Amino acid sequence: MTIIKLFSSKYGEEEGKIKYYIIRNISEEIVEAKAGFFSCQLEFGLAVFINTCDRQLINEITGSIRFNLDRHAQISFTIAVSSVPGGIFDLNSLYCSVCKAMEHRYYYNININTVIEQNSVRPFQNWDAEGEAVKIELENSIERVIEQPDATGIRKVFSDAFHKIRQKNFVPQDVNQMFKDIFLKMKFKFDDFKRAVELLDTSGYSYVQQLEMLDTADEIEKLSVNVYTELTKQILYLRSRKDKKIVEVVKDYVAKHYSEDITLAKITGLVYVNGNYFSEMFKTCTGENFIDYLTRVRIDRAKTLLKDVAVKTYEVGMLVGYADPNYFSKVFKKVVGITPSQYRNIVL
CATH class of the missing domain: 1.10.10.60 (Homeodomain-like)
Structure with a gap:
């Protein structure tokens, strides 16, 4: 038994429904033509269970799904694949396995539609002394940018940090928590940083809330660069007035x-x-x-x-x-x- 889980980028409620049905119709049509299956809707995605472990057939199915979604739907998506020999009686372990594979989309390029196989992914590294070292280095770099505001230097700060994070392949939840902790620490330590956050935080979602909504390193790096760049500019303005x-x-x-x-x-x-x-x-x-x-x-x-x-x-x-x-x-x-x-x- 094999499970194919499809995850599309998050859209608005109405657009999201349309995207979901496009994904479902294309996927089920392709799978039905090649193998027996049943499907079910999941949070932010679709799971398709296929009664085969034939690698060549699975590759043909995922390749066809990827090609057709890319060509006809223009939807950003990730496909995760996992197989177990136990058939329908192992659905729970099968589903858990494919969910673990999907977690690895965190480190994939969000602009490239990707197929991730559970058996081929590199295991995540738990947060340890190396993780704390990355955190301390990033904290120090951000503090220097705040003390001597330099909006042009923000991109390099986060680029360097994410380069190390990707190399280590840390657990995504630990990485996100690090960014939340650092942001809150900067608010506590620097009054003008806190004031800048209050002035710019009018969109309805704070930086921390937006972090919780994102699930790839690319998206979080882009968000962090944009937010800290705007905050740095605001700090410069506030300090200029002061x-x-x-x-x-x-x-x-x-x-x-x-x-x-x-x-x-x-x-x-x-x-x-x-x-x-x-x-x-x-x-x-x-x-x-x-x-x-x-x-x-x-x-x-x-x-x-x-x-x-x-x-x-x-x-x-x-x-x-x-x-x-x-x-x-x-x-x-x-x-x-x-x-x-x-x-x-x-x-x-």
């Missing part, structure tokens, strides 16, 4: 406190970000680093004060944040090209 607000706060603070002792540590403490991030962010938003900006504000203010004869030249430096007159004169000359005294003589 960064601009931070720059506005810093500029306002400098405008009011330029005469005081202002350090990078004081500024980063004011806006609650680390020094490296602030320095890169400020230069990205303004085109100049923070110290240069602070110096420019102070020197511009010094130029104004130097036009006021009531203010002594040495006092100007103190009024714009330079306690040492010599250092003030040195900085002023570096920026303007002449000393404060020379500048005053020119403008007065």
Whole structure:
């Protein structure tokens, strides 16, 4: 006894019914012409039981089904085949066997209609230390992309991960669980990632829910690349808005406190970000680093004060944040090209 199980891609309810009847009619017509059979409907597919174990005949039947569905129906599908010698009394073990064969469609190209035989598939590898190593490497790669958002790098991250996953042939359920775990961990660890998810998750199905609906590595890789790419773009947008607000706060603070002792540590403490991030962010938003900006504000203010004869030249430096007159004169000359005294003589 042999069972042929056909699995088509998921369609909408109405279209799915039409596709199912096309598959059933073509399959039963072909099998009826070649061997005795009976069929039954299964979730997302059709099972055809054939009263033979003749390999040549089975190959002819599956080849004909594949050819006709491909040519006349244009349906994406997978055919799984399993045989046992016990006939009708072994239907349960026969069905379990073909279901195991169908699970291997996870690693097949979804764009190529495929026949999978249970006796020829490579056994799945259980999730072990190698699986955890793949998970940790993928987590670290995704974290780097989130910390330094790079939408163009997402595709390579998942391409590399799935290359290792396909090589190891891990149990599909374990692979899907890994992607769910990593996604939820990123939401917990990064506030802007969580916010990006909330803003983009308006389709009715979350990434985790969509993972549960898909059953091939190709589909999951494509989904993951698309979702993480959009999330990365959203994170960049959110950080851009946040960064601009931070720059506005810093500029306002400098405008009011330029005469005081202002350090990078004081500024980063004011806006609650680390020094490296602030320095890169400020230069990205303004085109100049923070110290240069602070110096420019102070020197511009010094130029104004130097036009006021009531203010002594040495006092100007103190009024714009330079306690040492010599250092003030040195900085002023570096920026303007002449000393404060020379500048005053020119403008007065």
